[in-house]
Amino acid sequence: xxxxxxxxxxxxxxxxxxxxxxxxxxxxxxxxxxxxxxxxxxxxxxxxxxxxxxxxxxxxxxxxxxxxxxxxxxxxxxxxxxxxxxxx
Numbered sequence: 001x002x003x004x005x006x007x008x009x010x011x012x013x014x015x016x017x018x019x020x021x022x023x024x025x026x027x028x029x030x031x032x033x034x035x036x037x038x039x040x041x042x043x044x045x046x047x048x049x050x051x052x053x054x055x056x057x058x059x060x061x062x063x064x065x066x067x068x069x070x071x072x073x074x075x076x077x078x079x080x081x082x083x084x085x086x087x088x
Contacts, residue, residue, distance in 0.1 A: 007035045020071050020082035039085060041070075055079075 011032045017025050027041070043053055043062075052063045060079045062070040072079040 007033045009033050016086040017070075017081070017083050018086055019069075024086065025069065041081065046070075 009031045013030055013032060014026055014028045015030050017027060019025055029045075043060075046062055047053055050064065051069060054061045054063060058074040060070075060072040060074070061068050071082045073082060074080075
């Protein structure tokens with residue numbers, strides 16, 4: 001990443017995320033790449049699973065039907081999730 005060296009994916013699983021409003025959501029099919037320092041969420045994958053992505057004025061919303069599933073905010077041209085990963 002960033003230095004043209006490939007990262008090895010070591011597995012696929014499910015994670016739980018506590019959202020901005022306290023709701024807990026599960027992301028399935030998440031790839032585990034131990035060399036990455038940050039967790040990344042693919043907007044393209046979310047869109048391919050039927051969600052709508054709305055970006056406006058430095059905020060991003062992921063919407064499914066009439067429900068806002070995720071929110072994020074832009075800092076330094078990256079969007080950060082308003083929420084946190086739940087570690088069991």
